[in-house]
Amino acid sequence: MRKSSFVLAALLGASLVGASVAQAADAVKIGILFPLTGNAAAAGQAAKAAVEVATDIVNNDHPELSDIPLAKGAGLPGLGGAKIELVSVDHQGNPSVAQQQTLRLITQEKVQALVGAYQSSCALTATAVAERYGIPFVVGDSVAGNITGRGFKWTFRVTPLAADFGDAYMSFIADARKAGKQIRSIAIINENTDYGTSVAEAIEGAAKKANIPVAARIPYSASSTDVSAQVLQLKDKQPDLVIFISYTADAILYMKTMKSLDYTPPMVLGDDSGFSDPSFIPAVKDIAQGAMNRSAWDIGKPGSTSYKINEMYKAKTGHDLDDTSGRDLQAFLTLAEAINRAGSTEPAKIQAALKATDLKPNQLMMGYRGVKFDGTGQNILASTYLIQLKGDSYELVWPFDRTQNKLEWPMKGWR
Amino acid sequence: MKEATTSKIAWGWLALAAVFLVYPLVFQSAFFRDIGVLLLLAAISASAWNIVGGYAGQVSVGHGMFFGVGAYVPLMVFTHLGWPPLLGVPIAIVVVLVLSVIVGMPTFRLQGHYFSMATLAVAELIRLLVGTWDFAGAAIGLSGPAIPRGWWDLTFTSELPYYYIFLGVLATLLLVTWQVQRSRFGYYMRAVKAGERAAKSLGVPVRRTKLFALMLSAAFTSIAGSLYAIKTGFVDPESGFGILVSVQMLIIAALGGAGTLIGPLIGAIILIPLQTATNTWFGGGGSGLTYILYGGIIVLLARFEPGGLVELWNTYAPRRWRSGSHAP
Numbered sequence: 001m002r003k004s005s006f007v008l009a010a011l012l013g014a015s016l017v018g019a020s021v022a023q024a025a026d027a028v029k030i031g032i033l034f035p036l037t038g039n040a041a042a043a044g045q046a047a048k049a050a051v052e053v054a055t056d057i058v059n060n061d062h063p064e065l066s067d068i069p070l071a072k073g074a075g076l077p078g079l080g081g082a083k084i085e086l087v088s089v090d091h092q093g094n095p096s097v098a099q100q101q102t103l104r105l106i107t108q109e110k111v112q113a114l115v116g117a118y119q120s121s122c123a124l125t126a127t128a129v130a131e132r133y134g135i136p137f138v139v140g141d142s143v144a145g146n147i148t149g150r151g152f153k154w155t156f157r158v159t160p161l162a163a164d165f166g167d168a169y170m171s172f173i174a175d176a177r178k179a180g181k182q183i184r185s186i187a188i189i190n191e192n193t194d195y196g197t198s199v200a201e202a203i204e205g206a207a208k209k210a211n212i213p214v215a216a217r218i219p220y221s222a223s224s225t226d227v228s229a230q231v232l233q234l235k236d237k238q239p240d241l242v243i244f245i246s247y248t249a250d251a252i253l254y255m256k257t258m259k260s261l262d263y264t265p266p267m268v269l270g271d272d273s274g275f276s277d278p279s280f281i282p283a284v285k286d287i288a289q290g291a292m293n294r295s296a297w298d299i300g301k302p303g304s305t306s307y308k309i310n311e312m313y314k315a316k317t318g319h320d321l322d323d324t325s326g327r328d329l330q331a332f333l334t335l336a337e338a339i340n341r342a343g344s345t346e347p348a349k350i351q352a353a354l355k356a357t358d359l360k361p362n363q364l365m366m367g368y369r370g371v372k373f374d375g376t377g378q379n380i381l382a383s384t385y386l387i388q389l390k391g392d393s394y395e396l397v398w399p400f401d402r403t404q405n406k407l408e409w410p411m412k413g414w415r
Numbered sequence: 416m417k418e419a420t421t422s423k424i425a426w427g428w429l430a431l432a433a434v435f436l437v438y439p440l441v442f443q444s445a446f447f448r449d450i451g452v453l454l455l456l457a458a459i460s461a462s463a464w465n466i467v468g469g470y471a472g473q474v475s476v477g478h479g480m481f482f483g484v485g486a487y488v489p490l491m492v493f494t495h496l497g498w499p500p501l502l503g504v505p506i507a508i509v510v511v512l513v514l515s516v517i518v519g520m521p522t523f524r525l526q527g528h529y530f531s532m533a534t535l536a537v538a539e540l541i542r543l544l545v546g547t548w549d550f551a552g553a554a555i556g557l558s559g560p561a562i563p564r565g566w567w568d569l570t571f572t573s574e575l576p577y578y579y580i581f582l583g584v585l586a587t588l589l590l591v592t593w594q595v596q597r598s599r600f601g602y603y604m605r606a607v608k609a610g611e612r613a614a615k616s617l618g619v620p621v622r623r624t625k626l627f628a629l630m631l632s633a634a635f636t637s638i639a640g641s642l643y644a645i646k647t648g649f650v651d652p653e654s655g656f657g658i659l660v661s662v663q664m665l666i667i668a669a670l671g672g673a674g675t676l677i678g679p680l681i682g683a684i685i686l687i688p689l690q691t692a693t694n695t696w697f698g699g700g701g702s703g704l705t706y707i708l709y710g711g712i713i714v715l716l717a718r719f720e721p722g723g724l725v726e727l728w729n730t731y732a733p734r735r736w737r738s739g740s741h742a743p
Contacts, residue, residue, distance in 0.1 A: 037703045090698030090705070095649050097694065100453065104446045104695065121556055125649050128561060132572050150561040192547060193554040194651065219547075 027085040028076065028345050030335070031105035033098060033116030033126055036090035043324060044118055047141065048088055049317050050325035051115060054332040056312065059083045067305050067362050069337040078340035087111055091122050098122035102129040112345040113138065115332050118324075120144030120194060127155040136338075136350045140331030141324050144198055148378040154347075156354050156373050158331040160382035162199045165271065165294060166206030168384045169243065172398050173212060179400070181409045182266075185215040187239035189230060189246070189254070191222035196245040199271055203243060215239040222247045227257050235263045243269045248277040255284040255291070264413035267292060269386070276322050285392050290411030296367045296384045297326035298396045306365050330366040334359065367402075431680075432586075439578045448574035454687040455581035456642055461667035461679035462588050463635035468665065469673035470596060471628040472608030473523070477534030478664050480518070480541045481511045481633040483655035485640025487545070490557040490650055495550070499567045500559055504641045508634050515633040519626045526611065535658070542656035556651025559644065569645050577646050584642065585680075588635050593676055595631070604628055608674070636664075670716055672725030681724055 032051050034044035056062075058070045065071035075081035087109045091098035098117055105111045106129065114130055114137045117123040123142035130137035131152045139147055139157040143165075148157050160168075173183050186207060190200035200217060207214050215237040218230050231254065234242060242265045244251060251274030258264060268291045274280060275293040284291075299320060300306040309329070313321040321329070334357060339345070342353035359371040370381035387394035388408060397407045435455075439448045460482060467473050488510060489503030522533040546554045563570035571577060595601050603624040606614035615621050644650045654660070667686050672678030690709060697704035720727050 036698065036700075037706060041703075088699040090694060092694070092698075092705075095651070095654050096453070096643070096647050099647055100446075100449055100691065101694070101698075103449050107445045121649060121651050121654070124558060125647055128648055131561075144555060146558065150558075152561065194556070197554050 026080065026082045028079065028082055028113075028339055029085050029087060029109060029111045030332075031087045031089065031102070031109060031111035031114045032332075033089050033091050033101060033105075033114065033122065035093040035118050035122070036088075038093040040093050040118055044090075044093075046317065046322065046325040047118060047328040050313060050321060050329040051086065051140075051332045053309065053313050053316060054329045054336070055084050055086055057309070057333065058336045064308055065305050068309075068333065068365060069359070069363055070333070070340060076336065076340040078343040079345070084336060091117060091126070093119050093122065095119075095121045095125040099125040099129055102126040106130065106133045106135050111135070112347060113335055113339065113350055115140055115328065115335060117142060120147060120198075123147050127152060130154050134351075135347050136335070136354055138331050138335045138354070140328035144194065145202075148376040152377065154351060154377075156334075156377040156379075158334050158368075158371055158379045158382065159327045160296065160368070160384055161378070162202035163206070164382055165199060165384060166202035166204075168294070168386075169203060169269070170206045170210040170212065172386055173241065174210070175398065175400055176407070176409070179407075181407075183212070183240045185213040185237075185239045186241045186243060187216040187218070187234055187237060187265075188214060189218045189220065189234075189242060189244050191246055191250060192219040193222070195273070196222070199245045203245075220250070222250045224250060224253070227253055228261060230254075231257045231261050231263060234265065235261065238265075240266045241269060242267070243271060244275070245271040246274040248274040248279060251275055251277075251280060252283045255288045259287045259414050264411065264415070266410035268411060270294065272323050276324070278319050278322070281389065281392055281394075285389065287414040288389060288411075289413060290408045291389045292397070292411075293387050293389070293394055294384050295323040295387050295394070296382075297321065297323040298367060298385055298387065309365050326366055330364060330368070330371075333365070334371050435582055439575055445574050448578055450688060450691050452574055452577045452581055452646065453691075454683050455578065455585050456639060456646070457663065457667055457687050458680045458683035459581065459585050459588060459642070460636055460639040460664045461671075461682055462585070462592060463632050463639055464664040465632075465668045465673060465679045466592060466595070466604075466635070467625070467628040467632035469668055469675070469678065470592075470601065470608065471604040471625055472674070473625055473628070474527075474531045474665070475534040475629075475632075476531045476658075476661050476665060477518075477536075477538030478632075478636050479656045479658065479660035480514065480534075480538040481636035482640035482643070482660050482664075483538075483541065483545070483650075483652075484511050484514060485637030486644035486650040486655040487551055487557065487640075489641050490559050490644050491551060493559055494552070494557050499565075499569070500641070500645050501567060501569055504638065507637045507641055511633045511637040512630055515630045516626065519629045523622055523625045523629075535661070538656060538661055539658065542652045542658075545656060546652040552651070554652065556649060556654075559648035561648070570648065577642075581642060584638060589676060589680075591631075591635075596676065600624065600627065605674075666713060669721075669723055670713070672723030675723070675725045678723050678725050685724070 034047045035041060036044045059075055061074050062071040075083045087105060089101040091101050117126050118141060120142040123139050124147060127137045131154050134154060137155050141159050143161045145161055148155060177183055188200050188203055190196035204214055204217060216233060218233060220230055270293040272294045299310045310321045338353040338357055339350050342349040357371055361370055367385045368382050371379050372381050374380045385396055386398035388397040395405045396403045397405050438451050464478050468475055485507045488507035489500035492498040492503040493500045518537055522530055525533055545551050560568045560570050603619050606619045607621055607624050611621050667682035668679040670686060671682030693705040693708045
């Protein structure tokens with residue numbers, strides 16, 4: 001038995017070997033946490049690829065992307081041309097693993113900053129560890145309201161959050177009414193886990209504030225195989241705008257069910273996610289013409305900066321950049337710009353530089369009004385576009401002053 | 416001869432205890448201490464499961480329901496009443512005892528796989544219900560104190576206090592289990608495991624034995640859940656009530672040897688560092704190799720050594736080290 005304890009001790013010790021990796025001379029080490037396996041593996045892998053593209057933009061000379069800070073010239077000029085080195089981990093969508101891996105990135109890998117983490121649950125636990133150790137954590141894509149606002153001083157969030165989406169939809173409705181579209185009431189259809197619930201609540205709250213009647217709020221399970229009851233409920237209430245907060249398979253199922261029940265509301269508005277999934281358009285382009293979608297990402301015209309970034313991403317992954325990964329890419333570039341400005345890899349200096357961040361819209365690849373953090377670390381200039389399905393791709397249609405494309409109202413659907 | 420074996424076993428336990436006591440002092444890095452904490456947590460939940468699943472042979476695949484209650488209640492009293500999460504721990508135990516009676520009474524009429532299926536179904540049901548219950552944070556989950564208001568919030572910067580708290584709980588649990596397995600009740604449990612009908616005909620109160628075993632097991636599982644929530648500072652339906660929570664307890668106990676005192680601990684000592692190491696080495700690439708390795712080991716064990724590592728030890732270790740068919 002005594003011998004076995006030595007074996008046990010050896011086993012415990014065995015796990016330490018993986019930790020120590022020699023640090024390159026003057027590279028800046030940034031840890032990235034995404035769910036690379038599990039339910040959200042596809043999204044996590046896409047986000048990781050997007051961050052790798054961002055690293056390429058910073059580390060190598062990209063004069064063609066001249067508006068983007070750090071694209072021109074190689075490396076970080078503020079640190080004598082230092083390159084960024086990524087340390088990627090898989091948190092498996094598990095909050096406890098996210099906590100543990102953040103700890104490892106900070107104490108073993110000695111990263112100078114962190115970016116992550118897709119699932120809000122994982123972002124919540126990972127940022128808490130970064131806060132304890134005083135390492136800046138830039139949240140790229142997790143939208144739960146309470147990630148910022150917990151009194152943390154090391155958490156910064158570039159992405160717009162649920163409340164911003166609610167406000168954006170209401171200003172769109174106000175603009176559309178001004179333009180003569182009739183929107184008497186809206187309906188909210190949401191999948192019933194954290195994403196759908198939090199966004200639906202934010203929209204409902206914003207609608208109440210803007211005095212827009214919500215004719216129906218219908219939560220459902222994203223794994224449903226039949227949604228005709230929900231569609232019939234919509235048909236009965238006759239809302240002028242139906243907002244879907246859905247994942248992929250269910251979004252497609254709704255479009256098909258609406259056709260089979262011969263119902264098209266004047267307008268369908270998807271809240272990103274399912275409507276942005278690469279498989280959505282091929283599946284429903286013949287029956288959901290004119291459907292709108294939220295996205296802060298617009299590929300843009302050939303030759304534009306966003307178009308070129310999309311080409312880089314496409315060369316790497318074989319598909320277009322989506323909104324979620326785009327937000328991570330933007331978060332990473334924001335962090336890199338701050339580190340460069342800090343001129344140091346000291347966490348406190350990076351934190352100070354992040355606080356002083358003030359990026360203008362033309363310096364961004366996403367459609368935010370800029371990047372500027374408030375006292376809680378939330379980007380107050382985060383915003384979103386609305387896009388509309390025309391033919392087999394989305395076109396930017398709102399804000400009206402940002403585009404020449406005309407909003408088609410009501411939507412054609414399959415007709 | 417019998418006494419010599421006993422003293423050897425005692426020395427073995429002492430040595431193991433010493434290793435655990437000095438581990439965080441030898442490995443001072445926060446990450447290694449964290450692995451230690453997670454290992455202890457896994458050992459606690461698997462040992463708690465082991466009482467009803469191992470000794471009494473009632474293979475529950477729904478222990479996540481007790482773990483989840485244990486995790487949720489402390490964060491609920493924090494979120495809604497502003498109390499320190501610690502005060503939720505006894506409340507959770509009471510809730511779990513009631514729950515185990517409600518679940519145990521009908522399901523213990525079932526045997527074997529049917530019992531396992533019933534517990535699995537109940538746990539899934541609770542997970543879905545909690546996911547739509549606003550008071551429990553619905554699908555979004557609940558957070559603990561982000562910034563501690565005092566030591567009583569048990570939100571520490573260092574992993575060290577967690578480590579020794581968890582170690583204390585594990586030691587208590589193993590002591591209780593050791594006492595129970597030597598008592599009349601312990602023999603009842605093993606009799607039930609060996610054959611319910613035979614046990615009944617010998618006058619063993621079968622259903623009462625199973626129910627008490629479940630209650631004891633559930634109470635400790637609830638404590639494990641509370642420790643998890645207090646340490647992680649967050650719980651959502653998946654991390655509290657998810658099926659993986661239940662399955663992990665079962666796998667760890669089975670790997671080490673279900674129905675033995677040291678089995679779950681051995682399972683945790685092997686599986687947790689393995690999980691961490693594979694994820695650390697191979698996770699970042701995103702190839703999913705973590706799960707392949709993890710699954711492969713489980714398949715190998717299930718195929719060649721279903722009794723767990725303790726049985727393997729008893730078969731192949733030199734005779735003088737063997738501890739008998741029922742390792743302590």
